[in-house]
Amino acid sequence: MKTEALKKLLESMTLAEKIGQLVQWNYAALAMTDAEVTGPETLQLSADAMKYFGSVLNFSSADEMIRLQKQYLAGQEHPVPLLFMMDVIHGYRTAFPIPLAQAGSFDPDLVKECARAASAEAAAGGVHLTFTPMVDHVRDPRWGRVMESCGEDPYLSGIMGAAQVEGFRGKDLTDKGTLAVCVKHYAGYGAPEGGRDYNQAELSEHVLREWYLPAYKACLDAGADMIMPSFNSLNGLPSVANPWLMNQVLRDEWRFEGAVISDYNALDELITQGVAENRQHAAVQAMNCGCDIDMVSGCYASDLEKAVREGLISEDQINTAAMRVLKVKNDLGLFEDPFRGASADPETVNRLAREHRPLAEKAAIASAVLLKNTGVLPFDKAAKRIAVIGPFADSREIVGAWCCNCDTRETVTVAEGIRTLLPDAEVTVVTGCSARIGDTDGSMIGEAAHAAENADCVILCVGEEMECSGEGRSRASISLPGMQAELVRRVAGANPNTAVVLFGGRPLDLTPVEKIAPAMLEMWMPGTEGGTAAAKLLFGDAEPCGKLAMSFPKSAGQLPLFYARSNTGRPKQAPEDEYQPYCSNYMDCGNLPLYSFGHGLTYTEFRYDELRSEKTELRAGEDLNVTVRLTNTGKRTGTETVQLYINDKFSSVVTPVQKLAAFGRITLAPGESSEISLTVSHERMKLWNFAGQSVIEPGAFEISAGYADHLLLTQTFTVS
Numbered sequence: 009m010k011t012e013a014l015k016k017l018l019e020s021m022t023l024a025e026k027i028g029q030l031v032q033w034n035y036a037a038l039a040m041t042d043a044e045v046t047g048p049e050t051l052q053l054s055a056d057a058m059k060y061f062g063s064v065l066n067f068s069s070a071d072e073m074i075r076l077q078k079q080y081l082a083g084q085e086h087p088v089p090l091l092f093m094m095d096v097i098h099g100y101r102t103a104f105p106i107p108l109a110q111a112g113s114f115d116p117d118l119v120k121e122c123a124r125a126a127s128a129e130a131a132a133g134g135v136h137l138t139f140t141p142m143v144d145h146v147r148d149p150r151w152g153r154v155m156e157s158c159g160e161d162p163y164l165s166g167i168m169g170a171a172q173v174e175g176f177r178g179k180d181l182t183d184k185g186t187l188a189v190c191v192k193h194y195a196g197y198g199a200p201e202g203g204r205d206y207n208q209a210e211l212s213e214h215v216l217r218e219w220y221l222p223a224y225k226a227c228l229d230a231g232a233d234m235i236m237p238s239f240n241s242l243n244g245l246p247s248v249a250n251p252w253l254m255n256q257v258l259r260d261e262w263r264f265e266g267a268v269i270s271d272y273n274a275l276d277e278l279i280t281q282g283v284a285e286n287r288q289h290a291a292v293q294a295m296n297c298g299c300d301i302d303m304v305s306g307c308y309a310s311d312l313e314k315a316v317r318e319g320l321i322s323e324d325q326i327n328t329a330a331m332r333v334l335k336v337k338n339d340l341g342l343f344e345d346p347f348r349g350a351s352a353d354p355e356t357v358n359r360l361a362r363e364h365r366p367l368a369e370k371a372a373i374a375s376a377v378l379l380k381n382t383g384v385l386p387f388d389k390a391a392k393r394i395a396v397i398g399p400f401a402d403s404r405e406i407v408g409a410w411c412c413n414c415d416t417r418e419t420v421t422v423a424e425g426i427r428t429l430l431p432d433a434e435v436t437v438v439t440g441c442s443a444r445i446g447d448t449d450g451s452m453i454g455e456a457a458h459a460a461e462n463a464d465c466v467i468l469c470v471g472e473e474m475e476c477s478g479e480g481r482s483r484a485s486i487s488l489p490g491m492q493a494e495l496v497r498r499v500a501g502a503n504p505n506t507a508v509v510l511f512g513g514r515p516l517d518l519t520p521v522e523k524i525a526p527a528m529l530e531m532w533m534p535g536t537e538g539g540t541a542a543a544k545l546l547f548g549d550a551e552p553c554g555k556l557a558m559s560f561p562k563s564a565g566q567l568p569l570f571y572a573r574s575n576t577g578r579p580k581q582a583p584e585d586e587y588q589p590y591c592s593n594y595m596d597c598g599n600l601p602l603y604s605f606g607h608g609l610t611y612t613e614f615r616y617d618e619l620r621s622e623k624t625e626l627r628a629g630e631d632l633n634v635t636v637r638l639t640n641t642g643k644r645t646g647t648e649t650v651q652l653y654i655n656d657k658f659s660s661v662v663t664p665v666q667k668l669a670a671f672g673r674i675t676l677a678p679g680e681s682s683e684i685s686l687t688v689s690h691e692r693m694k695l696w697n698f699a700g701q702s703v704i705e706p707g708a709f710e711i712s713a714g715y716a717d718h719l720l721l722t723q724t725f726t727v728s
């Protein structure tokens with residue numbers, strides 16, 4: 009539909025119809041099903057509330073969408089199709105690795121490909137818009153939603169978020185198999201105090217501008233259609249009622265013209281949070297902050313029309329909001345085809361899911377991180393007796409939270425992956441103790457240790473249950489739940505040819521495990537083909553190449569923790585494991601993480617030979633081209649993610665000692681040397697100054713390869 013026609017449509021609509029566009033209901037509430045909801049579901053929808061609404065979330069099939077769409081359109085004088093939304097976070101039917109894992113591939117093309125595949129399945133399943141990407145900046149793995157994020161570096165998050173946007177949206181939203189996207193949770197939802205979900209966040213403007221806001225902006229620049237404010241309070245106000253965030257930054261500065269949707273029941277929660285007196289007050293505040301769609305609270309449905317009649321909200325505001333919603337529908341081509349080619353035949357999604365399995369395996373391989381290897385990995389494929397031990401040895405529950413429509417019965421377990429790869433080996437599976445929080449049953453540990461003793465190699469699959477991360481899943485301790493640390497101690501003690509394979513949605517405190525495990529492979533929640541990927545990695549049919557997108561602390565007491573720390577006036581000079589009085593350090597723990605952002609081993613070794621900058625003097629606004637030469641000095645072909653970090657030597661505000669500035673991947677055969685060229689954008693040289701500006705300050709900068717405390721080949725350049 010042309011914009012003119014859309015305007016005419018809007019003009020022809022009654023106030024109630026227009027407000028209806030701003031109302032979203034849960035499919036479960038409309039259809040009285042018991043689909044999973046992520047918040048209170050107390051509202052009984054009245055016949056009036058069900059007369060006009062604009063969108064629906066959380067439904068389970070194309071069939072449901074088609075039925076409801078037909079029914080709704082048939083009852084409308086101005087038939088405006090409903091918009092169907094869902095959390096397609098890392099897959100629809102096929103589960104790809106969780107976003108935190110995918111970010112560690114440092115491969116935006118792959119992330120885009122996964123989003124593309126998820127989009128095709130979801131669109132066939134009747135979804136029009138996904139609540140993805142989630143690019144909350146995260147520094148505290150006690151918060152269970154870190155699994156949905158792209159990690160602790162805003163530059164990486166922005167790139168991975170943008171890759172998701174491009175993957176889901178494709179070239180044109182009217183193309184089959186594309187989805188519109190909603191970036192979330194703007195802003196600061198990733199910084200809840202104590203890592204406890206929904207808790208308040210207090211962040212200075214400086215920290216917000218430097219660390220928390222850029223990734224949302226990158227996703228909007230990539231074309232995101234919608235944005236969701238966070239429902240926790242940031243600096244004293246829940247985001248949906250925060251005029252600075254919603255009006256000043258989002259609309260005035262960033263010029264975002266797309267739609268805003270509240271988070272689940274967020275309007276009603278303004279009352280619980282104590283900033284709205286009643287539902288009308290909540291509706292008025294959200295509307296005044298440019299919130300176009302009210303997700304399920306019903307405040308718009310019940311109170312907005314009255315607010316207009318009382319002059320608290322103008323009809324113009326309603327028109328603007330309704331137009332934004334109509335525009336998303338129009339961009340999706342819903343007026344021409346309200347079903348968007350969704351197929352009521354479940355075989356369409358099944359077929360796509362079958363086609364996407366190789367990609368799921370590729371992504372799981374690329375996302376896995378080899379944390380430690382004393383040389384036991386890769387295991388010899390000639391191994392005759394293989395013990396696969398632990399709660400995740402034969403588990404299908406390795407897809408991760410938020411993979412709403414996936415069927416875990418289709419997941420390949422680690423034991424299955426190994427049996428397929430090595431059909432002649434004798435594979436003994438001992439599921440060992442459970443990964444449940446608080447479980448004290450270690451009765452299977454003896455059997456597990458016995459199986460380990462009698463095996464040529466041992467694969468010990470431990471971690472956190474799938475339900476331990478995701479929304480509302482915060483932990484105060486992030487150690488291995490239950491008796492698993494004891495399981496690791498006994499099994500690794502029984503057979504030194506043991507690799508610990510880790511599953512979970514967050515960085516764990518692995519300090520006790522690291523002391524005894526000869527090798528550790530982090531698989532995260534790898535998805536449908538997780539077992540195939542693990543088997544291939546463990547036996548050398550695939551090369552590990554993933555890097556951490558989030559640091560693993562030595563202890564939860566270090567949290568929040570991230571690599572891009574600022575220097576204090578008293579930085580620690582002593583070795584990491586020594587305490588230094590009157591310096592910034594802990595008496596009982598080092599400062600560094602156990603494994604930092606950017607860490608990840610391969611089965612080969614890379615020597616960094618040279619870093620050359622094209623120029624040593626730049627004018628502000630110029631990019632810096634850098635070439636890094638490296639050599640594969642090991643015995644296997646491997647892929648290295650070359651990371652460049654920048655440091656502003658002297659500036660008007662304290663800046664981090666290192667900040668990711670560019671990255672790229674290179675594959676080298678044994679003995680091969682080659683160069684990789686990377687561009688450090690001038691954007692990476694900017695800082696947020698105290699006058700409230702993003703500027704490049706003249707002076708000296710350093711650029712280094714490596715990561716965290718392993719920086720090398722540092723070069724200096726100046727900006728004038």
Ligand code: BGC
Pocket residue numbers: 046047065095139192271272479
């Ligand atoms: C979550 C959002 C999600 C929404 C809809 C909320 O509880 O915070 O991330 O998109 O539910 O499922």
